[in-house]
Amino acid sequence: MATIVNSMKLEFPSRAENLGMARVAVAAFASQLEFTLEELEEIKVAVSEAVTNAIVHGYDNRAGLVWIVASRSQEHLEIVIRDEGKGMADVERILAVGLEGVEPGLGFMFMKSFMDEVRVDSEPGKGTAVIMIKRARSLAQAAATQI
């Protein structure tokens, strides 16, 4: 990502009632870039999926902490959602869209559909970090049409 011009951090318990707060906070931060309303909705879904994975799969619905760091350049938004839960051994398999009908597969499918880039760093026993990047297309497209 290009030079970071702003960032935010959130830390909260791995409780489902924090999902709404997390996605609204990140969407509010993302609105500093020129995303369309539709793109902001997509970001909310992606954040919801990553935080849900931390709560349900990272911590098995037990108590834990979730961290979100969002940062932006002039055109890009990067969101890192991290837990210190049980981690995953086979990230590639979890990321596969082929797990149709299985909720974790659907969650990652939405993340991949709605963000430009999704990476997962995970290690069994140490936790998981989901890194997602989205480019503010409207801004880029507006610039392109003015040339």
Next chain:
Amino acid sequence: MKMEKRLYGRTLVCYLAGELDLQAAMFLRQDLEKELQAPMVEQLLLDFSRVTFIDSSGLGVILGRYRQVTDLGKEMAIAGASAAVCRVLELGGLGRLVPFYPTVAEALPANAGGQLDGNDS
């Protein structure tokens, strides 16, 4: 997440309101599961016109109820979903499984027998 229910003939209309995520999913799953067991219910119509957000947890509940409806030999339809909600439902494959209608009134069978907005036609 809130849900109001009303029976029109043999069609159970569930008016969902709010955000359909992990927090809402458990409540919604249990409530809908129970309602679908009622013998007089032959169709389930989910009104999404006041649903402002849905993710895979919410979609999972809806897909689960589709399987339940199918197993029971009943039918299911969706009404009133916004463009953003519709996109998630379609991406998750629900569009291939159940019909989508713009409004509850358009989705209700002609012989539903109940009253809708004071008009029983």
